[in-house]
Amino acid sequence: MSFTVAIVGRPNVGKSTLFNRLVGRKLALVDDQPGVTRDLREGAGRLGDLRFTVIDSAGLEEVTDDSLQGRMRRLTERAVEMADVCLFLIDARAGITPTDQVLAELLRRKNAHVVVLANKSEGRAGEAGWIEAFSLGLGEPVRLSAEHGEGMEDLYEVLRPIADELSLRDEEWDREVEAVTDVDVLEDDEDTVPQPTREKPLQIAVMGRPNAGKSTLINRIVGEERLLTGPEAGITRDAISVQTEWGGTPMRIFDTAGMRKRARIQDKLEKMSVADGLRAIRFAEVLVVLVDVEIPFEQQDLRLADLAEREGRAVVIAVNKWDLEEDRQGKLAELKESFERLLPQLRGAPLVTVSALTGRGLDRLHAAILQAHAIWNRRVTTARLNRWLAGMLEAHPPPAPGGRRIRMRYATQAKTRPPGFVVMTSHPDMVPDSYRRYLINGLREAFDMPGTPIRLTLRDQGEQNPYKDRKTRQPSRLSKHLK
Numbered sequence: 001m002s003f004t005v006a007i008v009g010r011p012n013v014g015k016s017t018l019f020n021r022l023v024g025r026k027l028a029l030v031d032d033q034p035g036v037t038r039d040l041r042e043g044a045g046r047l048g049d050l051r052f053t054v055i056d057s058a059g060l061e062e063v064t065d066d067s068l069q070g071r072m073r074r075l076t077e078r079a080v081e082m083a084d085v086c087l088f089l090i091d092a093r094a095g096i097t098p099t100d101q102v103l104a105e106l107l108r109r110k111n112a113h114v115v116v117l118a119n120k121s122e123g124r125a126g127e128a129g130w131i132e133a134f135s136l137g138l139g140e141p142v143r144l145s146a147e148h149g150e151g152m153e154d155l156y157e158v159l160r161p162i163a164d165e166l167s168l169r170d171e172e173w174d175r176e177v178e179a180v181t182d183v184d185v186l187e188d189d190e191d192t193v194p195q196p197t198r199e200k201p202l203q204i205a206v207m208g209r210p211n212a213g214k215s216t217l218i219n220r221i222v223g224e225e226r227l228l229t230g231p232e233a234g235i236t237r238d239a240i241s242v243q244t245e246w247g248g249t250p251m252r253i254f255d256t257a258g259m260r261k262r263a264r265i266q267d268k269l270e271k272m273s274v275a276d277g278l279r280a281i282r283f284a285e286v287l288v289v290l291v292d293v294e295i296p297f298e299q300q301d302l303r304l305a306d307l308a309e310r311e312g313r314a315v316v317i318a319v320n321k322w323d324l325e326e327d328r329q330g331k332l333a334e335l336k337e338s339f340e341r342l343l344p345q346l347r348g349a350p351l352v353t354v355s356a357l358t359g360r361g362l363d364r365l366h367a368a369i370l371q372a373h374a375i376w377n378r379r380v381t382t383a384r385l386n387r388w389l390a391g392m393l394e395a396h397p398p399p400a401p402g403g404r405r406i407r408m409r410y411a412t413q414a415k416t417r418p419p420g421f422v423v424m425t426s427h428p429d430m431v432p433d434s435y436r437r438y439l440i441n442g443l444r445e446a447f448d449m450p451g452t453p454i455r456l457t458l459r460d461q462g463e464q465n466p467y468k469d470r471k472t473r474q475p476s477r478l479s480k481h482l483k
Contacts, residue, residue: 003166005045005159006055006083008107010099013089014119018146019056022047041240048156050163055083077106085113085162087155090133092118092126092143104136113162116141117155122148194377201243201250202373205284205313207304212290213320217356218255221246241283247366254284281307285376285417286314286369293321293331293353297338309345312418312453314376316350316368323355348450375452377416385411388446389423392439401430409461419443420455428458 005022007015023043045054057080080086086107090100107114118130121143133141142158144151196202206214219225222244240255281287287308291301296319308315317339325331332353340347350368354361389411398406408425421443425431440454 003084003163004053004055005085005087006057006080007087007089008057008080008103009089010091010097010103011058013091014146015089016056018087018089018117018119018144019043019054021146021149021152022054042243047152047159050156050159052085052163080107084166085115085159087115087117088136088138089117089119089146090129090136090141092121092129092133095129096132096135100136104138108138114138115155115158117151118143119146121145122150196250198250201252202369203252203254203283203285204288204369205254205256205281205286206288206290207256207281207308208290208320209292209298209300209304212292213356214290215255217290217318217320217354218242218253220356220359221253221362247363249366249370281311281313284313286316286372287311288316288318288365288369290318290320293319293325293335296335297342302342305343305346309453312455314372314418314452315346316352316365316372317346318365319351319353320356322353322361323358328353345453346451348444350451372452375449376418378419378447378449378452379416380413380419380447382410382412384447385413385421388442392442396435396438398425398431398435401432404430406431414457415455418453418455419449420457422457422459424461425458426460428460431458 007018009015019041022045024046025043041056043054043056045052088104088107090096104116116133116136116138118126118133118141120126121130122145126143130141130143142151142154144155194200206218208214222242241252242255243250243252245251289301289305289308291297305315305317319335322328335353336351339351343349350372352361352365352368354365389408393408398408400406404427406425406427408423411421411423414420414422423439436456436458440456443454443456444450
């Protein structure tokens with residue numbers, strides 16, 4: 001990316017709509033009610049031949065205290081300082097408000113490149129607001145409609161010279177990066193776990209109930225107040241992704257909205273937030289299910305862990321607020337017993353105690369994530385699998401329902417991420433679930449794959465003769481003569 005663009009403005013002026021327009025996808029939640037966006041969301045923006053990082057921010061308000069709105073304002077001010085260009089959106093139909101005047105003064109002090117965008121300017125309804133925007137003293141405003149895509153050519157013409165001005169800085173940065181990353185790269189081997197890189201970082205999603213400490217944990221990992229936090233439950237709404245390097249490992253961490261029981265979700269915006277979080281699971285490789293040490297493994301925690309297993313993702317259970325626990329040895333034994341009893345399908349998955357507030361235990365969490373990722377990518381050779389299968393069949397032969405003998409001929413691994421195996425057998429529909437679980441548990445134990453989801457498919461090979469469809473070979477003249 002050559003430069004960074006932050007979209008700022010009052011609540012409900014169309015910032016998230018413009019963000020979605022620039023990234024080309026509906027990444028940010030959009031609704032008519034003000035204040036939907038609370039965290040900073042980043043995306044890869046594109047406008048013509050320009051490529052940049054675009055940041056969607058919360059609506060700026062005239063609040064300076066420690067309330068939720070005040071913390072949102074401070075987070076947005078940080079985005080203004082980080083960005084190379086600020087797109088200052090106003091509502092052309094509403095005109096310039098006193099809050100717009102205050103925000104214009106703030107932007108004038110904190111950023112060198114500010115572009116005023118008079119949004120909702122389609123038709124003649126926004127013409128008066130566009131003219132009024134000249135009074136802000138930030139240059140000629142650009143008329144556009146983020147919802148309908150009007151005025152994007154004019155925005156390009158304004159951003160093009162700024163991009164040229166910043167290009168020299170980018171060229172110097174590219175030279176530095178090229179010098180650092182000029183190393184030999186080993187070719188992939190089928191048994192080699194792919195290593196995360198800056199281009200393809202390890203994808204992690206943090207899930208849990210509201211107020212479990214997900215945003216606080218990610219801020220501690222990143223090392224700065226990147227996500228909005230506080231005592232209020234349900235602050236996070238969008239599934240925000242943050243790219244960072246943690247312990248030398250490039251990672252992209254998704255912070256998801258806290259998920260309550262479905263029966264309790266009535267608000268339309270909360271439904272959108274939960275759906276956005278569930279979509280983040282599809283991008284993740286490792287899911288960190290964050291539970292509260294004071295109320296661990298509630299029904300919703302179990303549902304989230306089970307969802308992670310069904311989606312085929314590597315799972316790490318992190319128990320937060322460990323600094324508040326007094327009887328740690330007794331509590332840890334209780335947690336392990338509850339985990340094995342309530343989530344047998346994830347038996348052996350890492351269970352780590354952490355404190356997002358103090359940072360204690362984050363080194364163990366980092367190691368557990370890398371371990372889960374390595375197991376998730378594990379590949380077993382066909383020769384080892386068939387030796388294992390022979391031993392399993394000898395120890396406990398499959399049953400013979402209805403007098404029909406089940407013969408399992410050979411096994412192979414069809415995929416990784418998560419590991420998927422195929423066993424060729426006769427009468428696969430007659431193999432009981434208990435024997436299938438016996439094979440899956442055997443795979444976990446024999447090939448050291450605790451906790452990761454394992455997919456086992458029983459495929460019917462039948463008693464087919466491999467020469468059945470071939471034409472009968474006619475005897476040669478020589479063979480006739482020999483007879």
